[in-house]
Amino acid sequence: MTDQNDPRQLPGADPHTGNRKVDPVTGYSTTGHDWGGISELNTAFPKLVIWALVLTFLYSVIAWILLPAWPLGRDYTRGLLGLDQGVEAVEGFRELTAERQGWLDRFATGDFATLQSDAALMGRAMPAAARLFDDNCAACHGTTGQGGPGFPVLADGSWLWSGTPEEVALTIRHGINANDDSRIAEMPAFDWMERADREALADYVAALPEGRGDTDIPAAALFAENCAACHGEGGAGGLEVGAPSLTDASVIYGQDRDTILRTLAAGRIGVMPAWSGRLSEAEINLLALYVTSLSAGNAETVQ
Amino acid sequence: MLKLHYNLEKVSMGFVAAIIVVASIGGLVEIAPLFTIDETVEIPDDLRPHTPLELAGREIYIREGCYACHSQMVRSLADEIDRYGPYSLAAESAYDHPMLWGSKRTGPDLARVGGKYSDDWHRRHLIDPRVVVPASIMPAYPWLARPLDTGLLGDELATLARLGVPYDDAKVAAAEADASAQSRPDSDGADAVRERYGAVIAVRVFDGDPWQLTEMDAVVAYLQSLGTLTKVPYEILAEGGQ
Numbered sequence: 001m002t003d004q005n006d007p008r009q010l011p012g013a014d015p016h017t018g019n020r021k022v023d024p025v026t027g028y029s030t031t032g033h034d035w036g037g038i039s040e041l042n043t044a045f046p047k048l049v050i051w052a053l054v055l056t057f058l059y060s061v062i063a064w065i066l067l068p069a070w071p072l073g074r075d076y077t078r079g080l081l082g083l084d085q086g087v088e089a090v091e092g093f094r095e096l097t098a099e100r101q102g103w104l105d106r107f108a109t110g111d112f113a114t115l116q117s118d119a120a121l122m123g124r125a126m127p128a129a130a131r132l133f134d135d136n137c138a139a140c141h142g143t144t145g146q147g148g149p150g151f152p153v154l155a156d157g158s159w160l161w162s163g164t165p166e167e168v169a170l171t172i173r174h175g176i177n178a179n180d181d182s183r184i185a186e187m188p189a190f191d192w193m194e195r196a197d198r199e200a201l202a203d204y205v206a207a208l209p210e211g212r213g214d215t216d217i218p219a220a221a222l223f224a225e226n227c228a229a230c231h232g233e234g235g236a237g238g239l240e241v242g243a244p245s246l247t248d249a250s251v252i253y254g255q256d257r258d259t260i261l262r263t264l265a266a267g268r269i270g271v272m273p274a275w276s277g278r279l280s281e282a283e284i285n286l287l288a289l290y291v292t293s294l295s296a297g298n299a300e301t302v303q
Numbered sequence: 304m305l306k307l308h309y310n311l312e313k314v315s316m317g318f319v320a321a322i323i324v325v326a327s328i329g330g331l332v333e334i335a336p337l338f339t340i341d342e343t344v345e346i347p348d349d350l351r352p353h354t355p356l357e358l359a360g361r362e363i364y365i366r367e368g369c370y371a372c373h374s375q376m377v378r379s380l381a382d383e384i385d386r387y388g389p390y391s392l393a394a395e396s397a398y399d400h401p402m403l404w405g406s407k408r409t410g411p412d413l414a415r416v417g418g419k420y421s422d423d424w425h426r427r428h429l430i431d432p433r434v435v436v437p438a439s440i441m442p443a444y445p446w447l448a449r450p451l452d453t454g455l456l457g458d459e460l461a462t463l464a465r466l467g468v469p470y471d472d473a474k475v476a477a478a479e480a481d482a483s484a485q486s487r488p489d490s491d492g493a494d495a496v497r498e499r500y501g502a503v504i505a506v507r508v509f510d511g512d513p514w515q516l517t518e519m520d521a522v523v524a525y526l527q528s529l530g531t532l533t534k535v536p537y538e539i540l541a542e543g544g545q
Contacts, residue, residue: 071336085379089390090544092381135386139436140424148435150423271421277537278388278419 100128107282112165112289122289129290132283136275137291145294150253150270157295158250160185162239169288173281175274176242185242189267190226197222202260208235208246209255344393347535352398352468353528354500355456355482360525362459363518364403367444374405375414375529388415389536398468398532410441415530422509425523447519448510453479474499486520487513503531 008018013032020029023041030039064070067079094101103124107115116122134143140151147153152160161171161183174182190198204219205227224233230243237245244252253259253268275284311318337343353361364370377383379390391414396402420428424435429447432439456478464470474481481499484492488506496506505527510519530536 071332071340074339074341076336076340076342084544086390086539087544089379089381089384090540093384096381096385136419139420139428149427151435271423273418273421 104128104280104282104286107285107289108280110166110169110281110285112285115285115289125286126290126293129286132279132287133290136279137287140272145291147252152252152270153250154291155294156250158245158248159239160237160242160244163292163295165285165288165292168291169285171272172279172284172287172291173274173276176272177269178271178274180274183242183272185270187230187243187263187268190264191266193226193264198261198264199257201227202257202264205235205246205260206255206257209249211247344397346394346397347392347533349535350394350397350533351501351503352463352470353525353532354485354496354504355453355460355474355478356485356521357525357528358459358463359451359453359456359482359518360521360523361399361403363447363522364525369413370403370405372407372409372441373411373413374408375402375412376404377412377414383412384540387412388530389540392533392536392539395530395532395536398463400463400466400468413526413529417527417529417531422507422523422527423511425526426510426519429519429522447522448517451482451516451518451521453482453516456482482521483516485524486510486516489513504528 006018008015013020020032020042021039022029023039026041028041028043031042033040064077065079066081067083068076069079070077103121106121107125109115133145137154140148141154142148142151145154147155157163159167161167161176171183174180176183176185190201193201200217200219201222204217204223223235227235230238230241231246232238232243235246237243237247244250246255252270253263279287311321375396376391377387377389384390391404395414396404428435428441429444431443431445432441433443457475460468460470460475460478464475477495477499480492481496484490484496485504485506486509487493488508493506497504505524508520509523509527510517
């Protein structure tokens with residue numbers, strides 16, 4: 001039996017000292033392995049790597065002391081620095097937003113007239129407001145406030161709930177038909193009405209924007225009886241109840257005969273989410289000013 | 304030490320065993336303690352499991368591969384908090400089997416999307432994303448308008464209950480009825496769903512059609528629930544991260 005751990009018994013070793021043959025070219029000893037006359041150098045492990053290992057061990061010992069490291073059953077060592085990833089992230093977030101917060105806090109007051117008169121402040125705030133709008137509002141209202149199918153246009157100066165910054169801020173804060181009672185508007189279904197009456201009403205409403213509101217026909221009486229309470233006499237709309245004007249070119253769902261018939265049959269209940277909680281009060285006020293500025297250039301009917 | 308290594312190298316099976324021992328120290332130290340440390344997953348008091356309808360939506364979310372482009376984890380980094388809201392907690396996906404954190408964001412993160420857009424927006428967006436977001440590269444999912452198959456929901460709740468999700472026998476038994484009632488706010492079952500899952504759940508006609516329970520109902524209900532299962536992440540952010 002040869003003892004695998006006894007260097008003297010390995011091939012190529014001196015049977016008395018256990019030393020191996022030394023390679024005459026490099027001066028290194030050999031491992032004793034022999035492949036048909038080719039022997040393997042027993043090159044020493046590089047010192048550099050050993051030092052690198054020692055340094056990493058040292059670093060890990062220091063890290064164990066300073067940072068959260070060792071598990072202890074249900075708990076773990078916190079480390080002397082007391083660092084916490086969550087706290088660091090929130091600190092980083094506050095640092096990131098600190099510069100913005102400096103001027104954004106001024107919007108928390110909601111004193112829109114004063115804010116608007118401060119040109120320097122507005123010059124700084126509006127680009128940020130545009131980004132805020134892009135991230136939160138543009139998905140429905142379009143990147144320039146041009147609206148979309150079923151989503152109101154913000155850039156035409158025609159409003160459902162009034163276009164003053166105060167009212168717009170209220171709408172953003174509470175949403176419309178969201179989980180809140182501040183802004184509730186529902187177009188009820190008129191499915192109980194005779195189909196012929198609905199068709200007459202649809203023709204009448206479809207003609208309203210062209211100013212052909214003939215008041216003597218039966219449909220006008222139907223309108224006065226069923227629609228005028230919200231949409232106003234003659235269909236001018238009602239800002240108190242969020243009822244759209246039926247006399248202007250601004251529409252949400254469409255004002256052609258077929259769309260009106262669908263609206264009459266099933267009703268409409270558009271929803272805008274409430275943003276308080278998701279956006280800060282200052283951000284909401286900033287957005288309100290931005291939204292009102294979208295229609296500043298092309299206000300057709302300021303109500 | 305080097306001498307020991309020198310000799311160990313020559314015993315091949317012993318050397319393999321030594322490698323396994325050394326390599327598993329990493330796993331033992333980094334992974335195993337997460338199962339015993341209390342802080343790993345701290346279930347908040349107000350955390351609720353998904354309702355059957357939301358769960359059906361989650362299954363469709365997985366079926367359609369939404370997770371391939373959308374992550375559901377706001378990382379604990381400053382700019383992520385700025386864009387999406389409070390960073391995600393492990394507990395928020397404690398009842399998800401499997402979790403859908405994801406790592407690829409071709410689309411935006413969805414962990415906080417619940418309540419951000421209206422149901423109507425989600426419906427139009429899923430049927431054809433370009434209608435509401437002209438630059439979107441998301442595929443359209445018009446077939447979500449088909450009826451929802453609720454047949455397996457009871458079994459799914461029972462399976463999740465065995466994995467530790469708090470669905471009791473009453474919830475399992477009523478799974479199918481609850482899925483249908485959550486999208487019918489005027490039905491008799493609507494109050495029963497609220498009673499079982501809490502008043503915070505949304506009971507609405509998610510797809511705009513009160514007469515039929517569709518896959519759209521389920522997906523929209525699921526999307527609107529993301530980030531609303533507990534309020535604790537918002538409280539932690541307000542309190543400075545801990």
